[in-house]
Amino acid sequence: MTALVERPAMDPSHSIDVEKIRRDFPVLNEKIRDKKLAYFDNGATTQKPLTVIYAVQRFYTTENANIHRGVHFLSQQATFAYERARGRIGQFLNARDNSEIVFVRGTTEAINLVAHSYGRPNVGEGDEIIISHIEHHSNIVPWQMLCEEKGAKLKVVPINEAGEFLFDEYEKLLSERTKIVAVTHASNALGTILPIKEITALAHKHGAVTVVDGAQGVPHLPVDMQDLDCDFYAFSGHKLFGPTGVGVLYGKKQLLDAMPPWEGGGSMIQRVSFEGTTYADPPTRFEAGTPNIAGGIGLEAAIDYVNSVGREAIAAYETELYDYAVEAIGEVPGLRLIGTAREKVAVLSFVLGDIHPHDIGTILDAEGVAVRAGHHCAQPTMQFYQVPATVRASLAFYNTRGEIDTLVKALHKVNEVFQ
Amino acid sequence: MSELRELYQEIILEHNKTPRNFGKIETANRTQEGYNPLCGDHLHVHLYVNGDQIEEISFEGSGCAISKASASLMTAAIKGAPVAEALELFEHFHQMLTAEVDEPVDDERLGKMAIFAGVREFPMRVKCATLAWHTMKAAVLDGQDPVSTE
Ligand SMILES: Cc1ncc(COP(=O)(O)O)c(C=O)c1O
Numbered sequence: 375m376t377a378l379v380e381r382p383a384m385d386p387s388h389s390i391d392v393e394k395i396r397r398d399f400p401v402l403n404e405k406i407r408d409k410k411l412a413y414f415d416n417g418a419t420t421q422k423p424l425t426v427i428y429a430v431q432r433f434y435t436t437e438n439a440n441i442h443r444g445v446h447f448l449s450q451q452a453t454f455a456y457e458r459a460r461g462r463i464g465q466f467l468n469a470r471d472n473s474e475i476v477f478v479r480g481t482t483e484a485i486n487l488v489a490h491s492y493g494r495p496n497v498g499e500g501d502e503i504i505i506s507h508i509e510h511h512s513n514i515v516p517w518q519m520l521c522e523e524k525g526a527k528l529k530v531v532p533i534n535e536a537g538e539f540l541f542d543e544y545e546k547l548l549s550e551r552t553k554i555v556a557v558t559h560a561s562n563a564l565g566t567i568l569p570i571k572e573i574t575a576l577a578h579k580h581g582a583v584t585v586v587d588g589a590q591g592v593p594h595l596p597v598d599m600q601d602l603d604c605d606f607y608a609f610s611g612h613k614l615f616g617p618t619g620v621g622v623l624y625g626k627k628q629l630l631d632a633m634p635p636w637e638g639g640g641s642m643i644q645r646v647s648f649e650g651t652t653y654a655d656p657p658t659r660f661e662a663g664t665p666n667i668a669g670g671i672g673l674e675a676a677i678d679y680v681n682s683v684g685r686e687a688i689a690a691y692e693t694e695l696y697d698y699a700v701e702a703i704g705e706v707p708g709l710r711l712i713g714t715a716r717e718k719v720a721v722l723s724f725v726l727g728d729i730h731p732h733d734i735g736t737i738l739d740a741e742g743v744a745v746r747a748g749h750h751c752a753q754p755t756m757q758f759y760q761v762p763a764t765v766r767a768s769l770a771f772y773n774t775r776g777e778i779d780t781l782v783k784a785l786h787k788v789n790e791v792f793q
Numbered sequence: 794m795s796e797l798r799e800l801y802q803e804i805i806l807e808h809n810k811t812p813r814n815f816g817k818i819e820t821a822n823r824t825q826e827g828y829n830p831l832c833g834d835h836l837h838v839h840l841y842v843n844g845d846q847i848e849e850i851s852f853e854g855s856g857c858a859i860s861k862a863s864a865s866l867m868t869a870a871i872k873g874a875p876v877a878e879a880l881e882l883f884e885h886f887h888q889m890l891t892a893e894v895d896e897p898v899d900d901e902r903l904g905k906m907a908i909f910a911g912v913r914e915f916p917m918r919v920k921c922a923t924l925a926w927h928t929m930k931a932a933v934l935d936g937q938d939p940v941s942t943e
Binding site (some may be wrong): 407729730731732733736737740747748749753756762763791792 | 796797800801806831832833834835855856857858859861915917918921
């Protein structure tokens with residue numbers, strides 16, 4: 375036997391107590407069709423810890439009021455709590471200023487906001503917008519709509535068989551016609567991580583801005599806006615252990631300052647008269663109407679929770695679990711992993727022989743295993759691999775090796791049914 | 794596991810593997826595209842309708858076992874049947890799929906389609922079982938736009 379390579383001692387700050395963490399997520403104790411739930415659909419939405427559930431409950435129980443309008447006590451309390459949440463998000467993203475944090479409904483709304491308020495004034499006929507081949511539909515369609523309206527062109531950076539972004543090809547596509555580069559931080563369908571910092575540096579050289587779809591980046595990766603230097607960054611609270619219906623658009627202050635509003639209505643104005651209206655400064659300019667106040671407060675609680683577990687510890691744990699999972703599912707006859715980039719977040723996308731992913735999903739569900747089966751709102755990615763759909767198990771830090779074993783057993787069962 | 798066996802019956806698995814009337818027919822005078830945007834099931838149904846008679850029918854496309862088997866069994870069931878009869882069978886089939894789980898199944902009316910009774914336990918899969926039928930219906934009623942289950 376050869377001597378084992380000595381592993382570096384595990385930094386204790388890099389380990390997490392998964393059993394303790396699981397007690398914080400009540401839904402993980404649910405039984406599905408009499409089977410223990412194994413929840414692997416974290417890419418679609420994550421489960422919520424008690425601290426988030428309580429924060430939302432506490433707001434409605436003791437603090438509920440509208441913000442930015444009442445002089446009464448509760449309205450002040452609610453305003454304070456909501457703005458404190460904004461500040462916490464700013465810290466989390468290492469933004470320079472809290473006015474760079476715009477509350478939105480989610481990633482989709484954030485990208486549409488940029489396409490509308492930055493894209494329309496800055497993109498003209500013959501201009502170009504660059505995206506990657508592995509974008510979610512929400513980072514494709516708004517740009518197609520903008521291109522159509524303006525007579526601009528959409529350029530797509532290709533990927534290789536592993537699902538990696540081809541940087542050289544990207545470089546070739548850039549020109550002085552490029553106005554916007556819109557790319558995902560991590561692909562939801564494959565897990566591929568894109569080199570945002572390098573993509574951004576190169577875009578800036580050509581005078582283009584970058585818009586980053588951070589829906590799958592925020593839950594897994596460092597998100598230091600000053601380090602990445604991207605111009606816009608979008609994410610959804612519900613994929614970061616927070617409530618649905620709330621998300622964030624980060625935008626550099628000087629860009630947001632120059633942008634026209636997105637929706638018109640209450641809150642976003644400075645002064646309204648029938649002769650004309652002047653708009654409030656960002657972020658308020660982009661937040662017309664009553665926002666999801668409880669959602670913002672819940673998102674703050676989610677960020678606090680993630681910070682208390684530790685971002686690095688989460689990343690280390692997920693990497694280890696991912697490696698274990700890749701090896702374990704590799705034993706299932708006929709299984710082919712789709713997306714094998716060197717830099718990945720913990721997403722396992724796969725097909726199994728010629729069994730349709732939907733049938734796999736139904737059989738796994740009967741074993742209590744929750745996965746996503748479908749095109750993951752990334753049809754061009756599916757077309758690249760010439761599959762109509764894949765099965766996706768997307769991991770979170772509350773998943774365990776035991777659950778991976780359950781998944782593998784259930785996959786064997788699929789093979790049995792379809793032998 | 795028993796509900797799964799109910800769902801994935803031998804006949805369904807067998808039709809999934811070797812679907813009947815799969816491919817194009819040269820003589821078709823109606824072709825309709827059907828699409829389930831939720832899961833990406835996508836098929837074409839081709840028919841040769843003569844008067845009020847479905848003389849030929851075939852399908853092609855990709856989909857899960859339930860949608861493929863349902864399409865295959867549909868073509869076998871309504872080939873040579875009057876249009877009105879095919880639509881009536883769809884009507885009964887649809888009713889059966891959306892009925893309560895414990896409601897008795899009318900084997901006589903449904904014929905082989907009764908084996909899809911297990912789908913009732915899996916409401917998310919009802920659309921898979923009905924895609925080909927919706928598409929066929931649009932074709933005989935001479936629809937133009939692709940049929941979508943959404
Ligand atoms: C990469 C990516 N972008 C965008 C979205 C859209 O997020 P939401 O539906 O929360 O707006 C998702 C979620 O499915 C995603 O995974």
